[in-house]
Amino acid sequence: MDKTVISVKELTKQFMKQKAVDNVSFSIKEGMICGLIGPNGAGKTTIMKILGGLVLPTQGSIQLYGGFSEKELAHARSRMSFMIETPYAKAKMTAKENLTKQCLQKGVPDLKRIDEVLEIVGLGDTGKKKVGNFSLGMRQRLGIAGALLTKPEIMVLDEPVNGLDPEGIVEVRELLLRLNRDNHITILISSHILAELSQMCTDYMFINKGKMVSFRSAEELRKECSDYFCIHTDNDSLAAAVLSEKMGITTFDTADDGSIRLFDNFDDIRTVSKTLYENGVIPLTMYVHEANLEQYYMNMVGDQNAEHYKISDIHNEA
Amino acid sequence: MLNIIRSQIYIMKRDIYYLWATGIVFLYFGAVSIETFDSYLAGQDLSGSFITPVITADMTYVFLMFAVLFSSRIAGWDFTDKTLNYEIIYGHKRSSVYFGRAIVGIGTGLIRSAAVAALIVILPTAAFGWGWSVPVSEIVLRYSIIALELIRLMAFVIMVSTIARSNVAGAFAGFAAFFIPVIVTAMLNLEEEKVKSISFLSSCLSISEVSSFENYTTDYILGKDVTIFLDRLEPQFSSLLAVTAILFTAVYLLIGYAVFRKADIH
Numbered sequence: 001m002d003k004t005v006i007s008v009k010e011l012t013k014q015f016m017k018q019k020a021v022d023n024v025s026f027s028i029k030e031g032m033i034c035g036l037i038g039p040n041g042a043g044k045t046t047i048m049k050i051l052g053g054l055v056l057p058t059q060g061s062i063q064l065y066g067g068f069s070e071k072e073l074a075h076a077r078s079r080m081s082f083m084i085e086t087p088y089a090k091a092k093m094t095a096k097e098n099l100t101k102q103c104l105q106k107g108v109p110d111l112k113r114i115d116e117v118l119e120i121v122g123l124g125d126t127g128k129k130k131v132g133n134f135s136l137g138m139r140q141r142l143g144i145a146g147a148l149l150t151k152p153e154i155m156v157l158d159e160p161v162n163g164l165d166p167e168g169i170v171e172v173r174e175l176l177l178r179l180n181r182d183n184h185i186t187i188l189i190s191s192h193i194l195a196e197l198s199q200m201c202t203d204y205m206f207i208n209k210g211k212m213v214s215f216r217s218a219e220e221l222r223k224e225c226s227d228y229f230c231i232h233t234d235n236d237s238l239a240a241a242v243l244s245e246k247m248g249i250t251t252f253d254t255a256d257d258g259s260i261r262l263f264d265n266f267d268d269i270r271t272v273s274k275t276l277y278e279n280g281v282i283p284l285t286m287y288v289h290e291a292n293l294e295q296y297y298m299n300m301v302g303d304q305n306a307e308h309y310k311i312s313d314i315h316n317e318a
Numbered sequence: 319m320l321n322i323i324r325s326q327i328y329i330m331k332r333d334i335y336y337l338w339a340t341g342i343v344f345l346y347f348g349a350v351s352i353e354t355f356d357s358y359l360a361g362q363d364l365s366g367s368f369i370t371p372v373i374t375a376d377m378t379y380v381f382l383m384f385a386v387l388f389s390s391r392i393a394g395w396d397f398t399d400k401t402l403n404y405e406i407i408y409g410h411k412r413s414s415v416y417f418g419r420a421i422v423g424i425g426t427g428l429i430r431s432a433a434v435a436a437l438i439v440i441l442p443t444a445a446f447g448w449g450w451s452v453p454v455s456e457i458v459l460r461y462s463i464i465a466l467e468l469i470r471l472m473a474f475v476i477m478v479s480t481i482a483r484s485n486v487a488g489a490f491a492g493f494a495a496f497f498i499p500v501i502v503t504a505m506l507n508l509e510e511e512k513v514k515s516i517s518f519l520s521s522c523l524s525i526s527e528v529s530s531f532e533n534y535t536t537d538y539i540l541g542k543d544v545t546i547f548l549d550r551l552e553p554q555f556s557s558l559l560a561v562t563a564i565l566f567t568a569v570y571l572l573i574g575y576a577v578f579r580k581a582d583i584h
Contacts, residue, residue, distance in 0.1 A: 015582075049582075049584075052403075052406065052407040053406045053407060054403055054406055054407065054582070054583040054584070055582045055583070055584070056580060056582060070411060070412075071411065074409045074410065074411045075409060076409070077406075077407060077408065077409035078408065078409030079409075080407075080409075081407075082407040084403070084407070088399060088400040088401045088403055088404060089399070089401065090329070090399060090401055091399065092332075092333070092334075093332060097332060100328065101325050101328055101329060101401070102325075102404055102408075104321055104324045104325035104328050105321055105322065105325040105404050105405055105408055105410075106321065106404075106408045106409075107321040146404075
């Protein structure tokens, strides 16, 4: 898993007065399942469209399989598959006819593959039903089927489980995990369903207002999303000063309700509570808080200024 | 590019629009043919060389409809449902996407127009023989220029459909580009010679020029009174029309590609 297959450097896309993507850089290695997470309008789809060649960057560059010229990118895309926004389809044609058209567009000689992928996504029995009469979930499945037609090496999927029922979500997740495991397919996937991404991604990219906020491996994220120790005292500002000056602890911040969140050292809580008490601070409540990906995400994109407080800030506020 | 052409042909076989468009235009062709026959040909001594020029003059709008309706649909419709996006994300270069569609759009319009032209020439010739009214070479020359002018018009429609990302806009522009010069020259009440001198500027004026036979005489050949069409296209004039048609075709297609190449496709 060392070969870089997608590389994006200082990518910027400006639409009129708005920067949809602002100086984003990242690399995706072969074999990754990389989750692209961000709120609506964050720039996820724009990034995918740039990778797909639908949108041209204002600044910056992309490399696919190390190639960056138009010819090299076109060749690289022939080894990839994309599902961006709502899948595109001819409404007056059936699922099979739409996939046949895609096979012709892509130069896939084996039309038997169409029946295979329709079975995989559960659309094998749609027969003569026109795509215009499909539900959103069925159209999503058709989009995934189209992405599987050519047995790609990389799949770029924009909210592929949008509109699917819970059973469908599980099927897609298991399919993608199987494709990654058995066929070594690299996957870049965006979604709002964070719980789903946490069950399959090896890496995460957080994006907000066009900017890359964070790129973490699953392991790094697990540690960062880990628990913290929450302390309510009768004098939070004094407690903060005691923690930093007496104990040398700086990895904490103050929540909106005034409680102190300790991210390290909470396996040594006896020493912490004793030191607080000896310095005139009475701990009122103390407990371990278990964080999760969603909370981490809300912290990432909800408040860009949610840094750990420095001691000087606390003194100023006091 | 070959894959794009194949997929477009596949869609055309399944899109009922093309069936309807072809049917309606052929119905119009039939109606015009009957009307022309009743008006101009009844009671005449018929031959292929007599019928062909007469009917050709009335078939301008048939060629126009085929050219505009097919090229606009092929160039612009896939923007509407975004199925064109697949061609880009599947790794086709934008030049292949654009020119592949241009080839299919122009080819489709030409083939259908050629079918009409073939009916106009072959049917009466098969029934009555070619005759002496006009040489075959003159008909071949005129139809060749009509073909180039249709290609020019279709290139314009493809350019507009691509830039506007709409087959409706392309069709509208095509019909406007065809009729506006006719209307303007009529309103200005320009003399025929003046119209001829500027005909190279417009597909419609060019087609009108080459499809009409104004001057004729009657001769007695093999025991029959035969109408002889006297009009012949001068080599200089026909060369001018051909060169400008080719030039404008290239310009329109290149402008369309220049815009498409740098466009964001949403």
